[in-house]
Amino acid sequence: MKNLILLAFLVFFSGIVTLRAQDAGDKLIGLWEPSNGKARVKIEKIANKYYGKIVWLREPNDPQTGAPKLDKNNSDESMRSVPLKGYRMLKDFVYANGEWNNGTIYDPESGSTYSCVIKAKDDNTLDIRGFVGVKALGRTDVWKRIQVR
Amino acid sequence: MKVLLSFLLYLLCFCVACTESQTITFKTAPITLVASGPLFEGSNTAQGDFSPNIAAFLQQQGLAPSSLQNATLQKVSLVLPDSLHADLVSEITLQLAADQVDMQKVAVLNPVPAGQTQLTLSVAQEQKKIADLLQQNKMLLVADVNLKKDLEADWQATAVLEFLLTIKK
Numbered sequence: 001m002k003n004l005i006l007l008a009f010l011v012f013f014s015g016i017v018t019l020r021a022q023d024a025g026d027k028l029i030g031l032w033e034p035s036n037g038k039a040r041v042k043i044e045k046i047a048n049k050y051y052g053k054i055v056w057l058r059e060p061n062d063p064q065t066g067a068p069k070l071d072k073n074n075s076d077e078s079m080r081s082v083p084l085k086g087y088r089m090l091k092d093f094v095y096a097n098g099e100w101n102n103g104t105i106y107d108p109e110s111g112s113t114y115s116c117v118i119k120a121k122d123d124n125t126l127d128i129r130g131f132v133g134v135k136a137l138g139r140t141d142v143w144k145r146i147q148v149r
Numbered sequence: 150m151k152v153l154l155s156f157l158l159y160l161l162c163f164c165v166a167c168t169e170s171q172t173i174t175f176k177t178a179p180i181t182l183v184a185s186g187p188l189f190e191g192s193n194t195a196q197g198d199f200s201p202n203i204a205a206f207l208q209q210q211g212l213a214p215s216s217l218q219n220a221t222l223q224k225v226s227l228v229l230p231d232s233l234h235a236d237l238v239s240e241i242t243l244q245l246a247a248d249q250v251d252m253q254k255v256a257v258l259n260p261v262p263a264g265q266t267q268l269t270l271s272v273a274q275e276q277k278k279i280a281d282l283l284q285q286n287k288m289l290l291v292a293d294v295n296l297k298k299d300l301e302a303d304w305q306a307t308a309v310l311e312f313l314l315t316i317k318k
Contacts, residue, residue: 044194047248047289055192070259076275081259082242086192086293092251104251 025050025095027123031146034128040146041089050100052090054108060085073111084108093118105130114138170218175206175283175312179228182292184304195292195304203283203314212316219315220280225256225270228307232264237300242293243270243308247285250278283312 028050032041040056062069069084093103098119105116105128114130115138121127124145131138177199184195204214225243229235240259246252256270282288290308 042192046194046196046246046291049246049252051252051291053192053194053293076273078271078274079254079257081271082254082257083240083259083295086240086242086295088242088244088252088254088293092246 024098025100027120028093028095028100028118028126031055031148032126032143033146035142035144041143043090048094050090050093050095050103051088053086053088054084055086057085069108071108071111073108075111090116090118169318171316171318173210173314173316174223175201175203175220175314177201177308177310177312179307179309180290182227182290182306182308184292184294186300186303188296188300188304190296190298193294193296193304195294195306197290197308198287199290200286201283201288207314207316216317217280217284217314218317220283220312221276222255222272222279222310223313224311225272226309226311227258227268227270228309229266229268230305232266234304234306235261235266235268236263237296237298237304238294239297240295241268241270244291244293245279245282246289246291247282247287249285250282252289252291253277279312280314283314 026045028043029045030043032043032052033039034041038058039054041052042055043050043052057069060068070080071082071084071087072080074080074082087106087108089106089108091104091106093100093116100118103116103118104113106113107130114132116128116130117135119127126143127140128143129135129138129140180197180199182195182197184193203217207214207217227241238261241257241261242254243256244252244254253276254273255276256272258268258270261268292306294304296304
C-alpha cells in the first residue's frame, strides 16, 4: 500500500514538473521584432513545438514589382510564390533546459535555413542564434517583444 | 572467365529484379482545417490532424508495411464551405508536421481565385521525409491563410491529400 501511495505521488509530482516546464516554454509566445526592425514575427505553439511567422514587414512590397514580397530566393522554384507576409521563418523549436532548441530559422534574403537556438534574456528580450553545424559558428540577433494593446 | 562474367551478369539481373518497385496512390479521407475566430486581417493559422494509418492501407493492398520505400505528395485539394470563405482569402500555404518529423511546406496557392470553393494547390517539388510522416500515428496539417479582412467566425476548409507511394516488391 505504501508503495502504491509513493508511486501515485511520484506520477502526480512528475506531471506537475512537466506542466511547469511547458508553461515556462510558453513565454516565447507573442509578437517579436528582430534588431533590424524590418519585420515582426508572431511566435505560436502548435502541438508541443514553437513556430514563428512574419506578420508585418516594414517594406511589404517588392520595389521592382510593386506587388507583395514573395519568397523569391527559395531553392525550390515551385515555392517562390509563397508570400513573405505570413512566412513561417522559425520552425520546430522544443523547450528544454531553459532554452528553445532543435529548431531552424529561415533567412528570406538569402533563401538559407540555419539551425537555431533561442534563449530568453528576460521576458521581453530574446537571443536568437543561427548557426551551421556547431553553435560556435553562428550569429546572434537580439529580438524585442512588441507589446500588443 | 566468360562463365564468371555470365554468372555476375545473372546475379546483377537477379538483384535488380529483387529490388524492383511499384507505385500506388494513397488518398486521405477529407481532413477538416479550422482557424478559430475571431480572426484578423493578415496571416492566420488553420489546423487539422489525421491518422494516416499507412500500415493498414498497405495490408489492404496485400503489401507488407515495411515495403514502403518512398512517398511524395502529388495533389492537394481544398474545399471551402462557401464562396464567402473563398473570397476572404488571398493566399494559402500548407505545411505538414508530426511529433517526430519537422514541419515542411508542401503546397501553396497564390492568389486564391475569386469565388471558387474547390481549390487545387501547387505542390512543392522538393519534398523530404514524406514516408516518415505517413508512418506517424498522427500527422498535422497547418495552413497559413492570409485573410483580406477580419472574420468574426471560424474559418474552415476540408483538405484531401494524394500521395504516390513507392513500394518495394
